[in-house]
Amino acid sequence: MADINPLLPVSSSDGSSNLTGQATCRRPIKVVVSIFFGLLTVGLFAALLIRNNGPVDYVDVHENERGSLASTAFEKAENLKPVSRGPAAGVSEKSNWAFGGDLPDYPWNNSMLSWQRTAFHFQPEKNWMNDPNGPLFYKGWYHFFYQYNPNAPVWGDIVWGHAVSKDLIHWLHLPLAMVADQWYDKNGVWTGSATILHDGKIVMLYTGSTTEGVQVQNLAYPADQYDPLLVHWVKYPRNPVLVPPPGIGPNDFRDPTTAWLTSEGKWRITIGSKINKTGIALVYDTKDFINYEMLDGLLHAVPGTGMWECVDFFPVSETENNGLETSINGHGIKHVVKASLDDDRHDYYAIGTYNDRNGTWIPDRPNIDVGIGLRYDYGIYYAAKTFYDQNKKRRVLWGWIGESDSEAADVKKGWASVQSIPRTILFDKKTGTHLLQWPVEEIDSLRLKGKEFNQVRIQAGSVVPLDIDSATQLDIIAEFKIDSDALDKATGSSDASFDCVTSGGAAERGALGPFGLLVLADERLSEQTPVYFYMTKGSDGNLKTFFCSDQSQSSKASDVDKHIYGSLVPVLRGENLSIRILVDHSIIESFGQGGRTVITSRVYPTKAIHGAAKVFLFNNATELNVTASLKTWQMNSAFIQPYPNL
Amino acid sequence: MTKIISLFILEAVFCFTFFTVSYSDINLIQTTCKKTPFYDLCVLTLKSDPRSSTADVSGLARIVADSVKAKAIATLNQISALLNSVKDPTLEKALEGCIVSYNTIIQADIPVAIDAIEKNNPKFAVQSATDAGNEAQACENSFAEKPSNSPIFSGNKAVHDLSVVLQSIASLLL
Numbered sequence: 030m031a032d033i034n035p036l037l038p039v040s041s042s043d044g045s046s047n048l049t050g051q052a053t054c055r056r057p058i059k060v061v062v063s064i065f066f067g068l069l070t071v072g073l074f075a076a077l078l079i080r081n082n083g084p085v086d087y088v089d090v091h092e093n094e095r096g097s098l099a100s101t102a103f104e105k106a107e108n109l110k111p112v113s114r115g116p117a118a119g120v121s122e123k124s125n126w127a128f129g130g131d132l133p134d135y136p137w138n139n140s141m142l143s144w145q146r147t148a149f150h151f152q153p154e155k156n157w158m159n160d161p162n163g164p165l166f167y168k169g170w171y172h173f174f175y176q177y178n179p180n181a182p183v184w185g186d187i188v189w190g191h192a193v194s195k196d197l198i199h200w201l202h203l204p205l206a207m208v209a210d211q212w213y214d215k216n217g218v219w220t221g222s223a224t225i226l227h228d229g230k231i232v233m234l235y236t237g238s239t240t241e242g243v244q245v246q247n248l249a250y251p252a253d254q255y256d257p258l259l260v261h262w263v264k265y266p267r268n269p270v271l272v273p274p275p276g277i278g279p280n281d282f283r284d285p286t287t288a289w290l291t292s293e294g295k296w297r298i299t300i301g302s303k304i305n306k307t308g309i310a311l312v313y314d315t316k317d318f319i320n321y322e323m324l325d326g327l328l329h330a331v332p333g334t335g336m337w338e339c340v341d342f343f344p345v346s347e348t349e350n351n352g353l354e355t356s357i358n359g360h361g362i363k364h365v366v367k368a369s370l371d372d373d374r375h376d377y378y379a380i381g382t383y384n385d386r387n388g389t390w391i392p393d394r395p396n397i398d399v400g401i402g403l404r405y406d407y408g409i410y411y412a413a414k415t416f417y418d419q420n421k422k423r424r425v426l427w428g429w430i431g432e433s434d435s436e437a438a439d440v441k442k443g444w445a446s447v448q449s450i451p452r453t454i455l456f457d458k459k460t461g462t463h464l465l466q467w468p469v470e471e472i473d474s475l476r477l478k479g480k481e482f483n484q485v486r487i488q489a490g491s492v493v494p495l496d497i498d499s500a501t502q503l504d505i506i507a508e509f510k511i512d513s514d515a516l517d518k519a520t521g522s523s524d525a526s527f528d529c530v531t532s533g534g535a536a537e538r539g540a541l542g543p544f545g546l547l548v549l550a551d552e553r554l555s556e557q558t559p560v561y562f563y564m565t566k567g568s569d570g571n572l573k574t575f576f577c578s579d580q581s582q583s584s585k586a587s588d589v590d591k592h593i594y595g596s597l598v599p600v601l602r603g604e605n606l607s608i609r610i611l612v613d614h615s616i617i618e619s620f621g622q623g624g625r626t627v628i629t630s631r632v633y634p635t636k637a638i639h640g641a642a643k644v645f646l647f648n649n650a651t652e653l654n655v656t657a658s659l660k661t662w663q664m665n666s667a668f669i670q671p672y673p674n675l
Numbered sequence: 676m677t678k679i680i681s682l683f684i685l686e687a688v689f690c691f692t693f694f695t696v697s698y699s700d701i702n703l704i705q706t707t708c709k710k711t712p713f714y715d716l717c718v719l720t721l722k723s724d725p726r727s728s729t730a731d732v733s734g735l736a737r738i739v740a741d742s743v744k745a746k747a748i749a750t751l752n753q754i755s756a757l758l759n760s761v762k763d764p765t766l767e768k769a770l771e772g773c774i775v776s777y778n779t780i781i782q783a784d785i786p787v788a789i790d791a792i793e794k795n796n797p798k799f800a801v802q803s804a805t806d807a808g809n810e811a812q813a814c815e816n817s818f819a820e821k822p823s824n825s826p827i828f829s830g831n832k833a834v835h836d837l838s839v840v841l842q843s844i845a846s847l848l849l
Contacts, residue, residue: 136772183787184790216794217796280795335849435806436803437775437783440783441775
């Protein structure tokens with residue numbers, strides 16, 4: 030047979046090949062492979078070129094977008110929801126304005142702006158403040174530290190401010206306690222907590238943001254334990270004492286808590302973090318606050334809640350009316366886990382049971398677990414922290430109240446943020462599901478002239494002015510009695526969708542609500558902030574009560590937040606409806622049912638200021654008459670000022 | 676033979692890496708921008724900045740923040756130019772109000788947003804971005820002639836929309 034391919038070797042009849050045969054057999058394959066490589070290389074270069082040019086069609090699309098801009102109104106940004114979980118309304122106090130559409134910016138004048146400064150809430154003399162830090166009682170003084178920007182009325186350059194008080198109300202400013210002077214806190218001296226040791230000494234653990242932007246925990250302590258003012262602080266020379274553990278992101282590790290004792294006699298702390306979108310609390314044990322062992326398990330975790338900031342963990346008594354030292358455990362004691370959710374700027378708590386042996390905690394009611402259930406406060410309130418006040422045997426809660434006006438106004442007025450009035454925290458024995466918050470009793474010392482109004486009848490659809498003199502610094506305690514007949518007669522509805530936040534506010538008339546008080550209202554009611562109850566009746570006859578605060582008419586200015594805040598408030602059989610309101614210029618703190626549901630709001634009226642501010646009772650319900658009895662007091666200033674002659 | 680095979684494997688690995696890297700940064704821009712309400716604006720803004728090819732989400736947020744600032748400065752200059760020649764007192768008042776808004780955006784909102792992104796405390800970037808958008812909106816609203824647009828409408832719209840983009844991207848960092 031003719032040799033069809035003179036290049037190929039003549040194969041041996043048995044199919045076996047030798048080495049020489051292999052070499053010549055592979056040559057076509059070599060060619061194929063080389064061609065393949067060549068094409069690949071060409072393809073790579075082509076891809077490189079295309080990538081650098083960028084697609085041309087984007088420009089065309091952009092031009093189309095421009096061409097279709099016909100109207101003046103921008104796309105309503107309130108449709109924008111953050112990607113991560115969060116309630117429907119407003120992510121932060123600076124949320125996209127509810128009524129941004131048609132009104133111009135308000136020309137704030139100095140009279141309006143200077144009126145906004147509070148008289149008896151803690152705030153520095155100027156500039157920006159945020160989280161409360163390391164509150165404690167020591168040698169006769171209450172100490173308060175806080176996140177502070179010494180340079181501007183916006184967040185940045187964060188250091189620790191410091192103030193002291195004998196009574197949690199009259200504060201005296203002290204020099205900055207800690208500044209960003211080490212590599213391990215150069216990018217921020219962030220939030221931390223104090224622990225008082227057996228011998229009465231104080232240790233402070235706080236988060237530093239390092240020069241690389243990594244979050245670490247640092248130890249600090251007073252320079253002079255005999256100085257009751259604790260003016261100077263020393264940082265442990267070998268900080269940081271804790272760095273992010275494996276599996277935890279360098280930006281997800283902050284805000285260490287006050288430590289509590291374990292049954293083994295070690296100190297235990299918890300630090301909030303997250304894994305993907307699950308909020309978690311890490312646990313560490315230590316004997317000296319320098320060396321730590323991380324527990325294998327977490328204190329607790331809740332999926333979908335995102336980063337847990339400012340975690341707090343403390344015991345409450347189910348039976349006694351006093352606070353508990355942080356290490357207390359045992360019968361008749363429940364533990365509270367609280368987290369500030371980065372995703373929605375709200376503080377959530379849950380009540381449950383702590384297991385000291387393995388450092389875990391489970392909620393009593395998983396359906397209202399941390400981050401998905403109850404909040405400390407349904408208004409502007411964040412980064413809250415408690416401490417045990419051994420002086421008066423109570424647990425006291427601090428909370429940061431930001432601004433809800435424009436940053437332009439903050440810059441103009443030169444300051445931003447206040448703290449809430451410190452509140453005592455107790456387990457609500459009557460419901461068993463809620464905590465009760467109430468302004469510390471020392472606030473009563475600010476009460477000046479008082480006035481009492483008894484059994485004021487407010488007909489359905491009416492407004493009753495209250496004759497008190499000034500209405501910008503007030504303490505109001507009010508009780509509302511409702512006709513039980515009217516409640517029985519009211520028709521139940523199967524529409525169970527009422528929610529303060531999505532409602533029409535105090536203008537939305539229901540059969541059984543709204544009724545309550547109008548504060549920071551001018552005579553003509555062109556500006557008003559209603560704080561009220563709204564009751565609904567289900568088709569099963571069950572009554573639900575909501576406690577709301579409505580900012581939608583609070584100011585003629587358009588560059589302020591106008592949302593409505595509030596929530597369900599449990600009302601037990603036989604209870605009258607009660608509200609306490611502290612009005613202090615641009616802050617209103619409202620307590621429903623003895624502090625079962627609390628709402629703090631910031632209000633910036635343009636007319637209802639100084640002598641023009643008034644208070645009214647109102648009842649906008651259609652089928653209910655209400656009788657109110659209340660006491661009002663003018664409140665003195667707390668004269669918060671620098672510590673004299675320091 | 677083994678030489679060729681190893682060469683082939685090497686090139687295959689190289690190709691694979693190259694393609695995944697080159698497509699992944701485009702992908703990051705696309706997936707990030709899909710989570711904002713102004714996809715096209717977001718993509719255009721990011722792609723016209725060379726830093727975007729190697730940026731993570733934090734870096735993309737930084738690019739958008741810089742863009743808001745640049746657009747705000749341009750708009751502020753426009754406003755100042757208009758103020759030089761304005762005769763109508765109502766218009767003058769509106770323009771002066773806008774100066775305040777834009778100064779806030781440039782000197783307060785954007786520096787805080789950038790600082791917060793760099794220091795990995797993104798909620799303050801979200802807050803500042805929201806405020807920047809609100810300031811631009813307030814400026815636009817202060818002009819009297821409705822329903823037509825203000826003389827600086829395109830600047831206000833650009834700053835507003837980009838601020839919303841920044842707000843969305845910063846939210847991803849929470």
